[in-house]
Amino acid sequence: MTTAALSDVHPLLRDFLSRRVHQLLIDGQSVGAQSGKTFATPNPATGETLAVVAEADAADVDRAVAAARRALEGPWSKLSPAERERVLHKAADLLEARAEAFAQLESLDNGKPIRESKNADLPLAVGLLRYFAGWPTKIHGETTPVSVPYYPGAKFLHYTVREPVGVVGAIIPWNFPLLMAIERLAPALACGNAVILKPAEQTPLSALWLGELLLEAGVPAGVVNVVPGYGPTAGAAIARHMGIDKVTFTGSTEVGREVLKASAGNMKRVTMELGGKSPNIVFADADLDAAAKGIFTGIFYNQGQCCSAGSRVFIERPVYEKMLGALADRSKTVKLGNPLDPKTHMGPVVSDEQRKRVLSYIESGRKDGAQLLSGGAAAPGPGYFVSPTVFGAVKDEMTIAREEIFGPVVAVMPFDSVDEVVARANGTDYGLVSAVWTKDVKRAHQMAQKIKAGTVWINCYHFVDAAAPWGGVKQSGYGREKGAYALENYTALKSVWVDLN
């Protein structure tokens, strides 16, 4: 990154970025990788190196797991639930106070526009910490009225206890680096677990900075270990580790399958939050202005790099041409540019590799005969920019209507009836989210019942909250992050019998 750009960022962030090498965080210490290796994380808006980071592999994961185990049996388990709450609230306060600096770091490392990182990523991250900070004093077991047929008249006291699962491995992607880290850490810590967090190799910085913030908030050394590195080395070491009790994975379905196989060795628990090809369905009776906005943000938010992107848009035929034209026109007004500029609507995609992937999907849409209405190319500039791309007249069997593109590319299709659109919306291996736009209340709820997805948004898109469960069906994964449901992932239920006879 050039010095000119560095001088514009928050002083705290300038200090952080001026480190020569960003070390791993293991057992409360900044340490180099045992191999001595490092890797560079670029600023996707310029292609220049933003920072150099220590590259963890299996040996470092071993060290982190040992530290986590010690912390779990030592200081962490000695904190009372109320003390755990205080630590998490303190972390939320610290993050809120440094929100500007963290938002800038997210934009620099990932390329997302500052208006998104500042208005969504950071407030949502603080909200997750606060929401889960409230749980430690409220996680409890129950007493159970048991009957024992082979011991007539016998009396027992039976109760359950919710205990931490143990050491949690979290493998997260690059699209919401800080938010994904906190979405895993907040419930895991609320439930008393220790964590080995592997951020994506494309965006390792905010997780490392967050790890330091958690130490400052009072999380004991070793409870949170951050090990940036590559998937096949650091990630795979977590997936197969015999000392890790649970893995939470977010990323591609393909890698999710590998992680699941690797987890079989010690039968560790696994939750999977994978990709999507989500349907966004607009009926002709909808508030069409609201729907137009919903289609636009549904696909172009975060440069389209959302597991929940509304990448298949179905529009009822009477309003199809009008809505498609409006979407294409609007996408031509998008201001691509420096992610740190508050006026920028869209930044670059995360990496050169991702840009090439997205461009190859655009090429396949063209070849398959879809109608290209806007965008369709890499935007000029040294960074990894792709202009917002709208394809009309897409057919269900085209690659751009079937595969997750994870970029600013939307496939728009007309439909004629409820039954038809339900069958087509569900005609995918994925099932993460969906949306329905209509003023007809009965139809909205009928659709909500018929669509196979973890979330249905009615007359809105991309709404999330710490209290609302999140996760997929089919090959979009299983398990629910966020909300009270997340506690199931991070606690183990113990059954206790007491003989009262």
Ligand code: NAI
């Ligand atoms: P990926 O699935 O390879 O990476 C996600 C995380 O898994 C990263 O931390 C990575 O280092 C790790 N990983 C990779 N290989 C691993 C292995 N063998 N064992 C354990 N961990 C491993 O995703 P990638 O390559 O960055 O993006 C490719 C596509 O995946 C995207 O275009 C998109 O379609 C999808 N994706 C979906 C995400 C979602 O939120 N559902 C997030 C990121 C990617």
Ligand code: MG
């Ligand atoms: Mg990969």
